[in-house]
Amino acid sequence: DTEVTQTPKHLVMGMTNKKSLKCEQHMGHRAMYWYKQKAKKPPELMFVYSYEKLSINESVPSRFSPECPNSSLLNLHLHALQPEDSALYLCASSLQGANEKLFFGSGTQLSVL
Amino acid sequence: GEDVEQSLFLSVREGDSSVINCTYTDSSSTYLYWYKQEPGAGLQLLTYIFSNMDMKQDQRLTVLLNKKDKHLSLRIADTQTGDSAIYFCAETKDTGRRALTFGSGTRLQVQP
Numbered sequence: 001d002t003e004v005t006q007t008p009k010h011l012v013m014g015m016t017n018k019k020s021l022k023c024e025q026h027m028g029h030r031a032m033y034w035y036k037q038k039a040k041k042p043p044e045l046m047f048v049y050s051y052e053k054l055s056i057n058e059s060v061p062s063r064f065s066p067e068c069p070n071s072s073l074l075n076l077h078l079h080a081l082q083p084e085d086s087a088l089y090l091c092a093s094s095l096q097g098a099n100e101k102l103f104f105g106s107g108t109q110l111s112v113l
Numbered sequence: 114g115e116d117v118e119q120s121l122f123l124s125v126r127e128g129d130s131s132v133i134n135c136t137y138t139d140s141s142s143t144y145l146y147w148y149k150q151e152p153g154a155g156l157q158l159l160t161y162i163f164s165n166m167d168m169k170q171d172q173r174l175t176v177l178l179n180k181k182d183k184h185l186s187l188r189i190a191d192t193q194t195g196d197s198a199i200y201f202c203a204e205t206k207d208t209g210r211r212a213l214t215f216g217s218g219t220r221l222q223v224q225p
Binding site for chain 2: 004006033040041042043045048056090092101102103104105106107109
């Protein structure tokens with residue numbers, strides 16, 4: 001299994017909703033990442049988990065809350081989002097750290113109304 | 114990312130070679146990657162090169178690295194319509210912020 005699986009593929013939510021994005025990999029990777037990608041822009045790093053501990057938070061607003069329950073799962077909890085948070089949210093994993101190949105999921109396309 | 118720059122658009126005819134260029138500013142970059150993104154999809158790692166290498170070839174893909182000029186290129190031989198996508202170069206470093214920094218992406222359009 002060489003896949004990173006993200007669910008849901010599409011999500012529409014209101015500004016008062018609470019939702020979660022999920023990411024799963026079974027490659028034995030110990031580093032997992034959340035990226036945000038706006039249309040026609042490169043992905044921007046949000047969070048990095050290394051061995052289930054948060055190692056990088058790129059000054060992301062607290063309305064985004066990451067969680068790594070175990071080495072195979074990564075969640076992104078969303079609460080009180082703004083319309084400008086609408087984007088493609090990409091999860092990625094690598095064997096141990098960033099100096100290795102990242103494998104990306106296909107993303108969750110999020111629309112905030 | 115402002116540390117990694119790419120031209121925005123490239124159009125080629127099917128069967129021709131495509132060359133996508135990337136420049137980076139940080140000489141401590143140690144790993145350089147090329148990713149492909151098709152519409153509505155995630156990023157697919159195409160190939161990568163370590164900074165102590167000058168060239169790497171993988172089937173139709175050739176990566177050239179000029180460390181002096183901090184210039185990276187991706188050559189796709191015999192370009193096909195299925196190669197139409199956005200191509201991102203990306204770098205990581207051994208020190209400091211150990212995460213991928215992406216270039217702005219080059220949209221490759223292959224005309225039949």
